[in-house]
Amino acid sequence: MLGRTANGLFWMFRYIERAENIARLVDAGLRMSLTRSGDADDEWTSVLCSAGVADGYKARHEAVTEAHAVDFLLRDTENPSSVMSVVQSARDNARMVRTALTREAWEATNELWMDMKSMLAKPVRGENLPDLLGAIKRQTALIRGAFHGTMLRNEIFDFARVGTFIERADNTARILDVKYYVLLPSVSYVGSSLDNVQWESILRSVSAHRSYRWVYEAEYQPTNIADYLILNARMPRSLAYCYRKIGDSLESLARDYGESHMAHLTATKTLARLEGRDIADIFDEGLHEFLVGFIIQNNKLGSEIAEAYRFY
Amino acid sequence: MTPFNEMMAGDDDARPPYEKYYDWFSAQDPKRLAAKSRDAEKIFRRTGITFAVYGAKEAAERLIPFDIIPRIISAKEWRRLEQGIEQRVVALNAFLDDIYHKQEIVKAGRMPRDLIAKNEAFLPQMIGVRPPGNVYTHIIGIDIVRTGEDQFYVLEDNARTPSGVSYMLENRETMMQMFPELFSKNRVRPVENYPALLRKSLSAAAPQGCNGTPTVAVLTPGIYNSAYYEHAFLADQMGVELVEGSDLRVVDGRVAMRTTQGYKAIDVLYRRVDDDYLDPLTFKPDSALGVPGIMDVYRAGRITIANAPGTGIADDKAIYSYMPEIVEFYTGRKPILENVPTWRCSEADSLAYVLDNLEDLVVKEVHGSGGYGMLVGPTSTKKERAEFAKKLAARPGNYIAQPTLSLSTVPIFVKKGIAPRHVDLRPFVLVSDKINIIPGGLTRVALKEGSLVVNSSQGGGTKDTWVLED
Numbered sequence: 030m031l032g033r034t035a036n037g038l039f040w041m042f043r044y045i046e047r048a049e050n051i052a053r054l055v056d057a058g059l060r061m062s063l064t065r066s067g068d069a070d071d072e073w074t075s076v077l078c079s080a081g082v083a084d085g086y087k088a089r090h091e092a093v094t095e096a097h098a099v100d101f102l103l104r105d106t107e108n109p110s111s112v113m114s115v116v117q118s119a120r121d122n123a124r125m126v127r128t129a130l131t132r133e134a135w136e137a138t139n140e141l142w143m144d145m146k147s148m149l150a151k152p153v154r155g156e157n158l159p160d161l162l163g164a165i166k167r168q169t170a171l172i173r174g175a176f177h178g179t180m181l182r183n184e185i186f187d188f189a190r191v192g193t194f195i196e197r198a199d200n201t202a203r204i205l206d207v208k209y210y211v212l213l214p215s216v217s218y219v220g221s222s223l224d225n226v227q228w229e230s231i232l233r234s235v236s237a238h239r240s241y242r243w244v245y246e247a248e249y250q251p252t253n254i255a256d257y258l259i260l261n262a263r264m265p266r267s268l269a270y271c272y273r274k275i276g277d278s279l280e281s282l283a284r285d286y287g288e289s290h291m292a293h294l295t296a297t298k299t300l301a302r303l304e305g306r307d308i309a310d311i312f313d314e315g316l317h318e319f320l321v322g323f324i325i326q327n328n329k330l331g332s333e334i335a336e337a338y339r340f341y
Numbered sequence: 342m343t344p345f346n347e348m349m350a351g352d353d354d355a356r357p358p359y360e361k362y363y364d365w366f367s368a369q370d371p372k373r374l375a376a377k378s379r380d381a382e383k384i385f386r387r388t389g390i391t392f393a394v395y396g397a398k399e400a401a402e403r404l405i406p407f408d409i410i411p412r413i414i415s416a417k418e419w420r421r422l423e424q425g426i427e428q429r430v431v432a433l434n435a436f437l438d439d440i441y442h443k444q445e446i447v448k449a450g451r452m453p454r455d456l457i458a459k460n461e462a463f464l465p466q467m468i469g470v471r472p473p474g475n476v477y478t479h480i481i482g483i484d485i486v487r488t489g490e491d492q493f494y495v496l497e498d499n500a501r502t503p504s505g506v507s508y509m510l511e512n513r514e515t516m517m518q519m520f521p522e523l524f525s526k527n528r529v530r531p532v533e534n535y536p537a538l539l540r541k542s543l544s545a546a547a548p549q550g551c552n553g554t555p556t557v558a559v560l561t562p563g564i565y566n567s568a569y570y571e572h573a574f575l576a577d578q579m580g581v582e583l584v585e586g587s588d589l590r591v592v593d594g595r596v597a598m599r600t601t602q603g604y605k606a607i608d609v610l611y612r613r614v615d616d617d618y619l620d621p622l623t624f625k626p627d628s629a630l631g632v633p634g635i636m637d638v639y640r641a642g643r644i645t646i647a648n649a650p651g652t653g654i655a656d657d658k659a660i661y662s663y664m665p666e667i668v669e670f671y672t673g674r675k676p677i678l679e680n681v682p683t684w685r686c687s688e689a690d691s692l693a694y695v696l697d698n699l700e701d702l703v704v705k706e707v708h709g710s711g712g713y714g715m716l717v718g719p720t721s722t723k724k725e726r727a728e729f730a731k732k733l734a735a736r737p738g739n740y741i742a743q744p745t746l747s748l749s750t751v752p753i754f755v756k757k758g759i760a761p762r763h764v765d766l767r768p769f770v771l772v773s774d775k776i777n778i779i780p781g782g783l784t785r786v787a788l789k790e791g792s793l794v795v796n797s798s799q800g801g802g803t804k805d806t807w808v809l810e811d
Contacts, residue, residue, distance in 0.1 A: 031584065031598060032599045125564050127573040132388070143386070338601040
């Protein structure tokens with residue numbers, strides 16, 4: 030496979046994952062603004078931070094308002110991480126690697142792009158947001174489904190998966206890091222309704238507010254939430270889950286190519302820090318420090334993969 | 342004069358090749374056909390079968406409209422076309438070999454020396470170079486128009502990088518999906534094996550030193566190129582890599598592509614990049630689309646470039662006017678397919694005639710393509726003609742002129758039923774150790790009533806093209 034094709038697959042799936050994550054973040058943000066009486070705009074600031082676009086937003090708008098934040102996150106093509114921008118990038122990459130995709134996987138991606146082109150052509154009115162966010166989630170699920178159902182489990186599959194999970198891990202870690210302070214036990218009003226809303230928002234951003242109850246059979250607890258999103262290897266958006274999948278795909282590549290790289294070592298080390306650990310250790314280490322360290326390592330892994338497989 | 346209608350001989354009387362189709366068509370519910378026609382558009386849009394129009398920002402990706410009524414050619418008609426096409430392709434390759442080696446056609450006084458030596462499309466870098474297998478035009482598309490029952494003319498020889506073959510294939514695929522019953526009623530010669538034939542043909546043209554299965558790749562300028570869809574489609578269907586200039590480099594005297602496991606040598610490069618951009622060391626120094634040093638590898642006989650650099654001279658419109666001489670010179674026979682009479686504006690008498698008769702002529706740029714920069718006399722305004730006359734006077738050598746032919750029509754499906762529209766035909770030919778002509782080709786149709794311009798960039802559409810079995 031061409032190095033450029035591996036690069037295209039990696040980014041195509043990162044962008045698709047990002048589109049879905051942004052939709053989730055906006056969804057959680059809207060939910061918060063409905064349930065909270067006071068500072069809804071603070072909430073949008075943290076959504077912008079979680080999406081990693083707070084600086085870009087400041088350059089475009091003076092104040093944080095819901096209307097501007099939503100528009101910036103969904104439509105603004107000056108924002109490279111807006112849904113419209115990432116869907117365009119995903120499709121450009123898909124076109125570039127067209128020969129590596131099945132017809133089904135390509136068509137699902139092309140349809141997402143056609144839908145977004147028409148749905149995001151004009152500012153989205155509040156009452157249409159649920160439909161729009163639903164369409165993004167549905168269409169990205171369709172791409173994933175088409176991909177899973179029709180693609181050969183070979184190097185193409187592996188590069189796409191590595192891209193998906195590096196992006197997803199980054200996203201989950203960011204969401205946690207933006208809100209890490211509400212998970213700290215030192216906060217005095219533990220158990221207040223304010224915290225409950227915040228905790229639910231974190232879970233909602235990763236579509237885990239319902240499954241949480243199945244797993245922990247309990248009220249929201251900050252340590253459980255952190256445990257769920259960081260260490261629980263059954264939770265498809267947790268860091269541990271992402272790194273298991275990254276590990277699997279990198280291992281397949283090493284087996285197919287008969288060669289392993291620095292990236293393999295980095296991935297193994299990161300996974301070791303997520304497996305067989307207690308969440309209390311991470312709180313002792315410092316949640317924020319842990320998350321910041323993780324995000325840096327995760328980025329480093331991306332660059333090492335690019336180098337190992339000659340993306341450029 | 343009413344143009345020749347390929348489908349209808351009278352009001353309700355179809356010509357023989359169309360008889361079965363017309364019976365079927367007449368029995369269809371027009372509403373169902375209209376729905377099918379819309380389905381076809383959806384299929385094309387979803388599949389992403391689009392082309393880019395340069396300069397048109399918002400509509401940057403457009404569909405080529407597809408018409409659901411096929412263009413049908415009888416076995417007998419096709420046999421004659423086939424013979425004529427084969428003769429022409431043989432002559433073109435012999436001509437290219439000659440002008441880059443001994444130039445006997447010039448020595449024999451059958452063609453002016455300047456027409457070659459001063460031609461922009463002539464590549465001095467190719468003088469004395471022998472391409473693997475001595476093939477210059479591995480893929481060629483011959484544009485043919487029809488004016489009557491037995492009158493066929495060659496309009497153009499696309500010897501550089503003919504495009505449109507993906508539409509030929511997708512049109513057939515779409516027709517078979519939408520109207521399977523038609524293909525059990527009519528015995529239509531298949532075209533689906535084109536990608537397999539292309540791969541075989543390219544492999545057969547591999548350099549001599551190549552052992553085992555040759556590694557073939559398609560070189561594209563990238564996703565923003567107007568024909569990118571076709572490049573990806575062909576690479577995919579052949580099962581070969583689609584590469585860009587940035588993937589390639591010369592490694593140990595071979596052209597190699599950067600893979601996830603290091604550099605891998607390429608034996609045959611089907612390039613969809615123009616000569617000028619192929620090698621920044623030999624041609625345009627600022628080209629990022631090509632491969633520095635590929636021409637050295639080529640001259641050393643270690644890679645096949647398809648089509649060979651320098652083949653463009655064979656589809657130059659001034660050279661075209663000499664095609665009857667070219668065919669006779671290299672095959673010893675009269676051309677089976679006629680040329681459209683052509684005035685070379687570089688010649689003073691011709692120029693005077695052209696200027697006097699602009700209203701009746703089509704004037705084209707010698708190196709133009711895609712329907713850009715041409716004047717269609719009968720549909721032009723006085724002002725357009727006056728402006729064109731100035732261009733002609735300033736650079737006469739840049740133009741040729743032809744009479745406006747009364748192109749044949751095939752009906753298209755419209756709201757009111759059917760309506761005749763002008764068509765042309767581009768059959769595709771593969772050349773290696775043998776010549777393979779794909780039955781049919783791409784039929785382009787001018788969708789505007791009365792229009793003679795079939796180019797997709799100018800509002801043309803396409804039709805599935807059937808060649809019937811005997």
